[in-house]
């Protein structure tokens with residue numbers, strides 16, 4: 011690890027809480043009079059449930075780090091990434107970041123009715139690349155995705171792609187830019203072995219070009235191979251933060267006994 015005194019922070023999460031409000035969980039009908047009396051008595055509407063998905067998480071991420079987020083299903087990993095990306099408001103606490111963190115998920119918004127080609131251009135523009143930069147990197151993006159390996163799919167609408175192809179194109183578009191903070195949610199779980207290797211190499215390059223990479227993955231093996239640090243969440247609480255191997259060992263021991 012780099013000299014601690016010279017490390018540059020890229021993301022600071024300070025006591026972050028995220029609470030989802032889920033409406034429509036009750037069975038009572040809400041009349042106008044009932045609503046008025048609730049406003050007067052300041053009681054919450056019936057049928058609104060709160061899910062406290064992230065509970066007081068704090069950490070500092072530094073330039074050049076690749077951090078894996080691990081934890082059981084529903085432990086708050088995706089929610090925490092969304093909060094860091096500014097896509098999910100925090101109920102309490104703060105997130106400070108250098109530049110705009112980009113969340114590259116399997117759900118990144120591409121347009122299904124447009125061709126792969128148009129999506130590369132729109133995705134690039136949405137990430138703040140210029141037309142010139144997109145033009146220069148276009149072929150690399152298409153080659154990296156491997157979309158055209160079995161025919162000219164890039165000129166077909168995205169809805170004709172398999173889910174793996176769509177995910178590969180999303181990853182390729184996002185990985186074309188040097189990000190200050192790049193967050194990858196399960197992207198490596200899709201794609202074949204050759205694509206996974208290419209993605210790992212690209213993550214390595216992005217780290218070297220000094221950004222910070224966050225990776226959410228159910229595959230502990232991927233976190234061990236790709237990340238140097240890991241953060242373990244359980245029921246929204248940060249259980250452990252440290253070297254990837256140590257945290258993965260502890261998590262695996264926990265999963266065996268749990």
Ligand SMILES: Nc1ncnc2c1ncn2[C@@H]1O[C@H](COP(=O)(O)OP(=O)(O)OP(=O)(O)O)[C@@H](O)[C@H]1O
Nearest residue numbers: 030032061063081082083084085086087088089090
């Ligand atoms: N839009 C939402 N509305 C209400 N609750 C939500 C919403 N999204 C997630 N949750 C809840 O928040 C908690 C954390 O979910 P999150 O998706 O962040 O977990 P995760 O660790 O990424 O899970 P997984 O490993 O299954 O992908 C869960 O209890 C989940 O049910």
